[in-house]
Amino acid sequence: MSIQAMPRDYSLTGVTERAVPLDDFGIESRMDGVWWKPTLPRQEMRAFMERTDGPALVHFGLWFVLLAASAAWAVFAWGTWWAIPAFLVYGTIYSSSDARWHECGHGTPFRTQWLNELFYHISSFLTWREAYMWRWSHSRHHTDTYFVGLDPEIQVQRPADLLKIVMDFLYLRSGPPEVWRVVRNAFGRPGPDVRHFMPEAERNKMYWSSRVYVAIIVGFAIWSIAIWSFLPMMFVLLPRFYGGWLHQLLGLTQHAGLGEDTYDHRENTRTVFVNPVYRYLYMNMNYHIEHHSMPMVPYHALGQFHEAVKDQMPPAYPNLWAVYKEMIPALIKQATENENYQIMRPIPKKKDRSAGTASVAAASVDSEWIEVCSVDELNENDVLRVDHGGRIFAVCRLEGEAYHATDGLCTHEYADLTDGIVFDGVIECPLHNGRFDIVSGDAVRSPACGSLQTHPVEVRGDSIFLRVRA
Ligand code: FES
Numbered sequence: 001m002s003i004q005a006m007p008r009d010y011s012l013t014g015v016t017e018r019a020v021p022l023d024d025f026g027i028e029s030r031m032d033g034v035w036w037k038p039t040l041p042r043q044e045m046r047a048f049m050e051r052t053d054g055p056a057l058v059h060f061g062l063w064f065v066l067l068a069a070s071a072a073w074a075v076f077a078w079g080t081w082w083a084i085p086a087f088l089v090y091g092t093i094y095s096s097s098d099a100r101w102h103e104c105g106h107g108t109p110f111r112t113q114w115l116n117e118l119f120y121h122i123s124s125f126l127t128w129r130e131a132y133m134w135r136w137s138h139s140r141h142h143t144d145t146y147f148v149g150l151d152p153e154i155q156v157q158r159p160a161d162l163l164k165i166v167m168d169f170l171y172l173r174s175g176p177p178e179v180w181r182v183v184r185n186a187f188g189r190p191g192p193d194v195r196h197f198m199p200e201a202e203r204n205k206m207y208w209s210s211r212v213y214v215a216i217i218v219g220f221a222i223w224s225i226a227i228w229s230f231l232p233m234m235f236v237l238l239p240r241f242y243g244g245w246l247h248q249l250l251g252l253t254q255h256a257g258l259g260e261d262t263y264d265h266r267e268n269t270r271t272v273f274v275n276p277v278y279r280y281l282y283m284n285m286n287y288h289i290e291h292h293s294m295p296m297v298p299y300h301a302l303g304q305f306h307e308a309v310k311d312q313m314p315p316a317y318p319n320l321w322a323v324y325k326e327m328i329p330a331l332i333k334q335a336t337e338n339e340n341y342q343i344m345r346p347i348p349k350k351k352d353r354s355a356g357t358a359s360v361a362a363a364s365v366d367s368e369w370i371e372v373c374s375v376d377e378l379n380e381n382d383v384l385r386v387d388h389g390g391r392i393f394a395v396c397r398l399e400g401e402a403y404h405a406t407d408g409l410c411t412h413e414y415a416d417l418t419d420g421i422v423f424d425g426v427i428e429c430p431l432h433n434g435r436f437d438i439v440s441g442d443a444v445r446s447p448a449c450g451s452l453q454t455h456p457v458e459v460r461g462d463s464i465f466l467r468v469r470a
Contacts, residue, residue, distance in 0.1 A: 008148050008339070010157045012196040036264040037419075038293055038309035046382070048297045048305045049421045051111035055300040059109070059283075060119055063100070067093050071235060078231055087234060091243015096281040097126035098247050103283050105135055107433045107445060108298040111423070125213055128175075128240055130182050132206040133190075136198040139432040139447045143413055145292060146260045146268040152193060156256040159339040160331040165252070171244040179237075185210035199449065250278060253323045254288045257330035257343045265292040266347050271306065272317035289313055296421060296430055314345035372457075372464045378403075383427060385418035388468055393455060394418050395466055396438050398425060403457040404438045405466050411443065411450035 040048075070090035077083040103109045104120035124131035137152045144150035156165065164173040181191065188207050190198075198206070216236065223232045259267040271289045274282070285291060287302040290309065297305050310316065317323045326343060333341045370388055378384050378397045385408055386393040392408030394417045406427070410417050415431035422428075426435045426444060434448025441452035456467040 008158055010148055010154055012149065012152055012193045034263060036266065036293065038290075038312045040308060044308065045294075046421060048294070048301045048308070050301075051108070051298065051421075051423055053111050053115065056109035056115070056298075059280075059300070060100070063093070063096075074234070075231070087239070088243065090235075091239035092246050093243075093281070094126060094239035095243045095245075095247045097123045098129070098251075099281065099283040099285055101127045101129055101134070102138070102285065103299050105138055106295055107428075107435070108296065109283075109300075113435075113445065121209075124209075125216070126236075126240070128178055128182065128213070128237060130185060130206055130210050130213065132202055132209055133181075133185065133194055133198055136202065136447060139412075140197040142292065142295060142432055145265065146255055146258075146262070148260055152197060154260075155251065155254070156331065158260075158334050159336075160256075160334040162331065162335050165248075165256075165331065169245045169248045171241045171248070175241055175244075182210045182213050186214045201449070202446070246278070246281065249320070250274070250282050250286065252327070253286070253317075253320065257327040257334070258345070259342050264347070265289050266314050266345060270317060270323060270345075271313065272323050273319060294430070295433060296428060312348055314347060368469045369458075369465045369467050372466050374462045375401075375459060375464060376462070378464065381422045383418050383420070383422050385416065386466060388466075391468070392416065392418075393466060393468070394427060395457060395464065396422050396427060398422070398438065401459065403459060403464055405455040405457045406436065406438060406441050406452040407455075410434060410436075410448060411452060412448045417452075 067090070070086065070093055074083060074086040074090045077086040100119060101123035104116045104123055107113065107116045107120075109119070110116045121131050124134065141151050141153040146154055148154070167173040168175075184190065185194075185206055190203065190206070194203075194206075220232045220236050224230055253270050253272050255269055258269065262268055266289055269289045269292050272286050274286045279286060283299040284302040285299070287306050290297065290302050290305050290313075294305065306313075306316070330341060330343050370386070372386055372395050373384060378395065380397055380399055382397055384395045386395055386405075393405050394408040395403065395405045397403055406417070408417055409415070410429045410431065412429065412434050413431060415429050417427055417429055417436070419430040420428045422438065425438055427438055428435045428445075429448060432447050433445070434443065435445035436442065436448060436452050437444050439454070441454040443449050443451055458465045458467075
């Protein structure tokens with residue numbers, strides 16, 4: 001039976017053959033799809049992936065100032081008609097915490113990891129996405145973007161539920177289940193879907209973080225009752241509802257009405273130009289094809305990255321109106337006539353400008369060691385893929401003359417680590433931004449959990465040698 005002829009079952013625990021079995025190993029060991037990637041010379045690509053703290057410190061500093069200023073306005077305006085615009089502004093800024101949750105979840109805005117983690121946890125609470133669970137959910141979204149029964153984050157499922165789409169401008173359909181989910185997790189009772197994408201070892205953290213979320217809300221509720229005023233409750237959680245309109249307006253442009261079950265983000269994802277205010281609040285996620293195809297590019301570089309690869313992409317939509325005038329009829333059609341209908345984007349013909357990964361297929365010099373390349377061929381903070389004897393190795397050069405090697409495939413979902421970047425002694429996976437210490441091979445950022453095997457490297461004369469047998 002063809003996929004299209006079957007009823008769609010978007011749940012990860014469904015009964016159709018698209019559903020994922022209750023078998024974590026079966027899921028995490030599956031890498032049967034190869035996503036399309038834009039091609040650029042490796043050094044150019046590396047420059048876009050470069051990490052720095054400066055832009056994000058300014059960005060987040062301004063964001064907290066705006067949030068605090070709008071909160072102060074709302075307090076002063078409480079009891080007057082000015083409270084309506086004041087809370088609208090506060091709620092809109094507050095709800096844009098979702099974009100901050102997303103970016104920090106990828107670990108890309110800051111070079112310093114603890115800053116990413118700090119702002120990730122603050123933003124997760126504000127946007128009410130429990131931090132640990134949603135990190136795993138979003139990893140799955142990047143592995144299986146818009147694959148029915150595999151992706152837990154398909155925002156508009158077919159046939160399109162138009163009422164839900166409209167209600168979610170105030171987060172009224174998706175919000176209450178999310179609140180309930182955190183309460184459930186706080187009692188240590190996750191839903192069955194969570195068990196599909198989250199390892200057992202991570203769940204305790206999820207339970208405790210859910211308890212903190214619930215405790216904060218209960219604290220605000222007690223405060224409201226004590227002073228006999230609804231005002232404190234207007235500042236946490238509720239803004240995600242009454243101020244959620246912009247999040248929905250921009251979020252719908254990401255994938256709605258486009259393809260499903262394709263390994264090409266140009267067919268299931270959109271890029272649209274929006275005004276600078278929206279771009280700031282949305283942290284450049286309007287460049288969504290670029291983000292999905294290269295999640296290692298930080299938000300502040302996405303505009304320039306778009307310019308570099310736009311000839312490999314469908315044309316970007318010039319504004320939100322251009323998206324909505326195409327998307328609304330498509331969703332109505334999916335809802336009323338033909339759920340298989342989808343918008344087809346023009347895909348440019350392949351222009352292969354240069355391989356994104358430096359690689360060599362090395363020959364043995366004896367039964368243990370292979371010559372990889374000359375030292376000039378491997379720059380500082382860079383990685384070289386070495387294929388030998390059916391295995392893939394990542395040979396890295398850190399600052400100075402420090403050469404190290406690890407296995408070349410990520411222990412999470414077996415992405416090619418040599419497509420990733422090297423900085424501060426770690427190599428970052430291109431698929432879900434997991435990180436490994438290059439010297440020890442230890443996994444230092446989830447979703448990567450298992451360590452990499454390391455391999456001895458030597459410099460002899462001008463050449464780098466790798467030991468391929470333990
Ligand atoms: S494949 Fe998921 S972090 Fe590497």
